[in-house]
Amino acid sequence: MPLDPDDLAYVRDMQDACARIARYISGQTLATFVADDLVRSAVERQIEIIGEAARHVSDRTKLQHPEIAWRPIVAQRHILAHEYGGVQPELIWRVASVHVPHLRTQLKVIVPEG
Numbered sequence: 563m564p565l566d567p568d569d570l571a572y573v574r575d576m577q578d579a580c581a582r583i584a585r586y587i588s589g590q591t592l593a594t595f596v597a598d599d600l601v602r603s604a605v606e607r608q609i610e611i612i613g614e615a616a617r618h619v620s621d622r623t624k625l626q627h628p629e630i631a632w633r634p635i636v637a638q639r640h641i642l643a644h645e646y647g648g649v650q651p652e653l654i655w656r657v658a659s660v661h662v663p664h665l666r667t668q669l670k671v672i673v674p675e676g
Contacts, residue, residue, distance in 0.1 A: 566623075569619050569620050570573065574673060575612075576611075576616060577670075579615070581666070582604075582608050595654075596655070597654070607644060609639065609662075612635060613636050616638045630669075638657060
């Protein structure tokens with residue numbers, strides 16, 4: 563079943579943010595990531611965008627794609643936006659380097675990149 567136009571836009575926003583994160587951390591290690599507050603801030607912002615877009619994806623689409631961790635994605639956005647003082651760079655690195663690439667692959671099933 564094709565996505566409605568709003569869901570399509572939100573999934574594309576998520577894909578774009580995933581692609582940006584991949585570019586931002588390319589060539590980085592955990593140590594360089596932790597030391598570079600500009601890159602960390604940029605990655606955190608893109609994770610927030612992913613979470614905000616995921617929050618707006620319709621329940622119908624979420625139910626059609628239960629393999630995507632919609633709730634944890636939205637929860638991560640809330641942590642970054644509201645509990646920013648307790649954000650640990652090592653956890654953001656794990657999200658950016660492990661979870662985001664996996665999410666990007668999952669989103670390609672819904673909407674091919676291009």
